[in-house]
Amino acid sequence: MSIHKFPHNFLWGAATASYQIEGAWNEDGKGESIWDRFSHTPGKITNADTGDVACDHYHRYTEDIALMRTLGLKAYRFSTAWARVFPSGRGCINTKGLDFYDRLVDAMCAANLEPFLTLYHWDLPQALQDQGGWTNRNTAYAFADYAAVMTKCLGDRVRNWTTFNEPSVITFIGNLTGEHAPGIKDTKISYQVAHNLNVAHGLGVQAIRSANSKVNAGIVLNLWMAEPATEATQDVEAANNFWDVNETLFLDPIFKGFYPPAVYEAIGEKMPEIKDGDLALIAQELDFVGINYYSRNVISASGKMNKIPGSAYTEMGWEVCAPALRRMLVKINSEYKLPPIYITENGSAFQDTISSDGKIHDPERTDYLRQHFIQTHLAMQDGVDIRGYMVWSLLDNFEWGHGFSKRFGMVRVDYETQKRTIKDSGEWYAEVIRTNQVRE
Ligand code: FCB
Numbered sequence: 461m462s463i464h465k466f467p468h469n470f471l472w473g474a475a476t477a478s479y480q481i482e483g484a485w486n487e488d489g490k491g492e493s494i495w496d497r498f499s500h501t502p503g504k505i506t507n508a509d510t511g512d513v514a515c516d517h518y519h520r521y522t523e524d525i526a527l528m529r530t531l532g533l534k535a536y537r538f539s540t541a542w543a544r545v546f547p548s549g550r551g552c553i554n555t556k557g558l559d560f561y562d563r564l565v566d567a568m569c570a571a572n573l574e575p576f577l578t579l580y581h582w583d584l585p586q587a588l589q590d591q592g593g594w595t596n597r598n599t600a601y602a603f604a605d606y607a608a609v610m611t612k613c614l615g616d617r618v619r620n621w622t623t624f625n626e627p628s629v630i631t632f633i634g635n636l637t638g639e640h641a642p643g644i645k646d647t648k649i650s651y652q653v654a655h656n657l658n659v660a661h662g663l664g665v666q667a668i669r670s671a672n673s674k675v676n677a678g679i680v681l682n683l684w685m686a687e688p689a690t691e692a693t694q695d696v697e698a699a700n701n702f703w704d705v706n707e708t709l710f711l712d713p714i715f716k717g718f719y720p721p722a723v724y725e726a727i728g729e730k731m732p733e734i735k736d737g738d739l740a741l742i743a744q745e746l747d748f749v750g751i752n753y754y755s756r757n758v759i760s761a762s763g764k765m766n767k768i769p770g771s772a773y774t775e776m777g778w779e780v781c782a783p784a785l786r787r788m789l790v791k792i793n794s795e796y797k798l799p800p801i802y803i804t805e806n807g808s809a810f811q812d813t814i815s816s817d818g819k820i821h822d823p824e825r826t827d828y829l830r831q832h833f834i835q836t837h838l839a840m841q842d843g844v845d846i847r848g849y850m851v852w853s854l855l856d857n858f859e860w861g862h863g864f865s866k867r868f869g870m871v872r873v874d875y876e877t878q879k880r881t882i883k884d885s886g887e888w889y890a891e892v893i894r895t896n897q898v899r900e
Pocket of ligand 1: 625
């Protein structure tokens with residue numbers, strides 16, 4: 461049996477996001493966000509679920525931080541709800557909203573957790589959406605103001621700042637397929653959104669740094685490795701092209717300073733308006749990059765394959781393929797000059813059942829994590845500089861369009877009673893953290 465021993469300062473953690481766990485959607489002066497609006501619109505979310513209460517974390521954060529201590533986490537990745545702090549997106553600060561994050565961060569520090577703060581995990585203030593949202597370049601300036609206020613207030617305790625979580629999901633699921641808020645379905649708009657997000661990222665990094673020169677700034681990108689169905693040249697070319705068109709829209713401008721030629725070819729005149737200086741603004745040097753990895757796409761010359769024979773799938777219908785994580789990390793590490801990497805999300809949804817002993821035995825989730833930890837360790841041995849790992853997710857939570865029907869947590873949440881129960885995978889993770897190693 462081989463043992464994968466991690467460096468002593470490797471940061472093991474867990475991740476969540478404001479809308480998915482906080483609840484208290486209209487308390488203490490919070491403004492409406494696009495996710496409040498979207499989930500309150502009939503027909504958008506499975507079972508008409510909403511994040512109105514979710515895990516009620518707004519009121520139960522002390523208990524949740526105690527859980528993190530029980531698990532022995534060293535880091536906690538969370539996001540702040542822009543509309544809690546600026547109910548209309550800009551202008552007057554809602555001090556009660558800011559106070560919540562102030563208390564939350566204090567509680568993390570008291571529990572010896574390294575905070576990783578994400579400024580934008582998809583919950584844009586509705587008031588800004590009413591003025592065009594991310595299609596309006598002014599939203600990028602409002603974002604930079606919000607970033608500055610948050611950094612001034614929390615930068616003395618929060619060292620790691622992320623501008624955006626998964627800009628490609630905002631772009632394509634929010635504005636091309638319309639399955640996420642704000643529910644727009646328009647190719648031209650989606651690419652304009654992508655560019656404005658990139659601009660907002662650049663402005664955000666500048667704002668964070670001028671508010672506090674000591675903190676680290678980065679971004680979190682979700683990447684699905686693209687792999688050929690066979691070794692035939694046509695499949696390999698199709699997979700490479702799929703990667704270039706679908707996965708490099710943020711990697712290239714941020715780490716190379718230009719938009720990928722393959723995207724120009726695919727999109728043509730629907731490419732966004734780019735102003736002079738934008739590309740330099742976007743390519744700010746970063747202190748870290750977060751990578752979210754869940755699965756891969758398998759591509760043949762005739763398109764994307766639906767089911768891979770012999771592969772296991774999660775409840776999301778995503779193939780379990782940990783070796784593709786290693787291959788992808790090695791690939792991006794050789795193609796880009798990257799800062800230190802954190803795996804900022806990785807995890808799986810499975811149908812959990814409560815056993816007669818009251819426990820949640822979730823061997824598939826444990827096995828999923830084990831495989832991905834091992835492949836990450838192998839990538840580190842290949843020379844990729846990976847500093848930490850945030851499991852998605854600490855708690856079962858509101859899984860966007862799927863509502864509460866998909867459970868990703870290492871801790872079960874009973875949404876009727878708000879009772880938390882650590883699943884077997886959580887116990888297993890605690891042991892990984894304690895020993896700082898994974899056994900094959
Ligand atoms: C990612 C999101 C996260 C969660 C996981 C399952 O795309 O960042 O909020 O929904 O997927």
